[in-house]
Amino acid sequence: MPGLAEPKELLLRLLDPAHRADPYPLYSEIRERGPIVIPEANFAVFGTYAQCDEIFRHPASGNDRLKSSVAQKAVAEGQPARPFGQPGFLFLDPPDHTRLRKLAQKAFAPRVVKALEPEIVALVDQLLANLKPDSEFDVIAGLAYPLPVAVICRLLGVPLSDEPKFSAASGLLAQGLDPFITFTGEVSDTFSDRLEAGHWLRGYLRDLVGQRRGDPREDLISELIAAEEDGDQLTEDEIVATCNLLLIAGHETTVNLIANAILAMLREPRHWAALAADADRASAIVEETLRFDPPVQLSSRVATAEMTIDGITIPAGDSMMVMMASAQRDPQMYDDPDTFDPDRGAIRHLAFGLGPHFCLGAPLARLEATIALSALTARFPNARLAGDPVYKPNVTLRGMATLPLTL
Template structure:
C-alpha cells in the first residue's frame, strides 16, 4: 500500500473536470489507500472489488437518503425532505422498492426485450446509413444517443417528438447523481438549473399520465396506470417518479455503454477487426466494456445500522466499522479494475477467461434494464464494425462534466478510411 494520502484531497481530485477523460490512474491511487474514512463528513469510501461487492449485498446497506445523518441534519436546518415527491425505486428500500420494481420488471422480461430486437436492428441500420454519407460522424449523436432514446420512448409511451425537451432535462438531472453533497457538503454549481429541470420533467410526466388515462396505449406508463397488485394501486406520484427514473437511467447509461465500447474498439484495431469478422464476439465486448470502462462509475449507499466491512490489512483484522447513518461511496469503476479481480486490469481484453464486474451493480438493486442495455449495445456494435470495418478514430473524444454517469459529449469516427 502506498503512503497515506488526504482522503478529502483525493475525492476533490475525482470531482475535478480535468480527470474526466481518464479517471482510472486516480482510481488506482484511491484503491491502493484502502477504505477512506472521513468522520467529519459522515462518509466512508470503498474501492476494492471485495468491499464494494459486500456492501452492495449487505442487509444493512440502504438506498434511502432519508436514513443518512447528513440528510437528517439538512432537514433539521430547513431543507425539504423530498422536494420533488417520492424518489424512483432505485432510491428506496424494501418493501417500497420491492413492490415498485416488481411492477416495472414486467416491461423488461426476456420476451418483451426480444420483441424489440427487429426495431433496434432497423433503427441502427438507418443511423449507419446516415453515417456512411459523412467523412466523419459523431458516434454519440449519430448512434449511441438516438438508439436508446427511441427505445425508452417506445417502452414508456413518450412521444418521440418530445424527446429534445425531456432529454435536455434528463442531461441536467444526471448531474444530480454526482456526489458533491456527500464529499463537499454543498450541491455544487447548477443547483437552480437542475431544480427547474426536475420540476419541468415531473410536470411533463403528469400531463402525459393525464393523456394516457383517457387514451391508454400498449406501453409501460399505461400499464402502470392500470395496474393493481394485491389491491394496491400505484399513486400518481409513484408513476411519475418511476417514469422519471427510467427516462434518465434508461438512456444515459446505455449511451455511455455503446460509446465507451466503440472507443475501446477503435483504440485497439485488433479487437475492432475481430468483431467485424465475428459478430459472436459482441457479447464479450459488451461485458469487458462494463468492466473496463463502465457507464456508471460509482454508487452511494447509507448504513441503516452499524456495519463492519472487510477484514483489515493483515487479513485477520476486524475490518472497517461504519456508524449507522453514515454515507458509503462505492467506487465501482475502481473495483472493476482491482488486480485481485482480474489480471492486467488496465487492458481491454474481451478474451478474458472470466469477465466479472459490478457494471450493473449487485444485490437487490441489480440493474433492471441490463438485458435491454446488453441487446442494444450488442446490435449497435455488431452493425457498426461490420458496416465500417475500416473505421478509425477521427479525433480525441470530448467528455461531459458528469462524474457518476461519466460519458462522452463527442466521439468523431471516420467510417471509411481509404488507407485500410
C-alpha cells in the same frame, strides 16, 4: 503511505473535470490507500472489488437517502426532506422498493426484451443507412444516444417528437448523481437548474399520465396506470417517479456503453476488425467494456444499522460510496486489469450493481449495445478515431459528449 495524496484532496480531484477522460489512476490511488473514511462528514469511500461486493450484498445497506444522518440533520434544520419529490424506486428500500420494482419488472424481463430485437435492428439500420465510408461521424449524436432514447421512449410511451424538450432536463438531472455534496458539503452550481429541470420533467410526465388515463395504449405508462386503478398498488406520484427514473436511465447509460466500447476497440483496432469479421464477439466486447470502462462509475449506500466493511466500522446513518469502476480495475480480482481484453473469459463485474437493486435495464442495454456494435463494425470495418473524445462533466454517469470517427 508515501507519495499518496491527502484523502480529501483525492476526492476533490475525482470531482475535477480535468480527470474525467481518465479517472483510473485516481481510482488506483483510492484502492492502494484503503477505504477513505471521513467521520466528520459521515461518509466513507470504498474502491476494491471485495469491499464493493460486500457493501452491495450487506443486508444493512440501504438506498433511501433520507435515512442518512446528513439528510436527517438537514430536515431537522427545516430543509425540505425530498426537494426533488417522490424518489424513483432505485432510491427506496423494501417494502416500497419491492412493490414498485415488481410492477416495472415485467416490461424489462429478458423474454420481453428479446422480442424487441427486430425493432432495435431496424432502428440501427435506419441510423446508419445514409453513412458513407471515409466520412466523418460523431458516434454519440449519430448512434449511441439516439438508439437507447428511441427505445426507452417507445417502451414508456413518451412521444419521440418531444425528445428535444426533455433531453436537456435528463442531462442535468444525471449530474445530480455526482457525489458533489457528499465530498464538498456544498451544493453544486447547477443545483437550482437541476431542481427546475426536475420539476419540469415531472410536470411533463404528469401531463402524459393524465392523457394516457383517458386514452390507454400499449406502453408502460398505461400499464402502470392500469395497476394503480386495479388494486391501488401505486400512487400517481409513484407512477411519475418510476417513469422519471426509467426515462433518465434510458437516456444516460447505454449511450456510454456503446461509446465506451467503440473507443476501447478503436484504441486497439484489432478488436474492431475482429468484431467486424465475427458478430458473435459482440457480447464479449460488451461485457469487457462493462468491466473496463463502466457507464455507471459509482453508487452509494446508507448504513441502516452499524456495519463493518473490511474491518472498518460504519455507524448507522453514514453513507458509503461504492466505486464500481475502481473495483473493476482491482488487480486482486483481475489479471492485467488496465488492459481491454474481451478474451479474458467469463467476466464477473459490478457494472449493473448487485442484489435487490440489480439493474432492471441490463438485458435491454446488452441487446442494444450488441446490435449497435456489430452493425457499425460490419458496415465500416476500416473506421478509425478522428480526434480525441470530449467528456461530459459527469462523475457518476461518466461518458462522452462527442466521439469523432472517420468511417
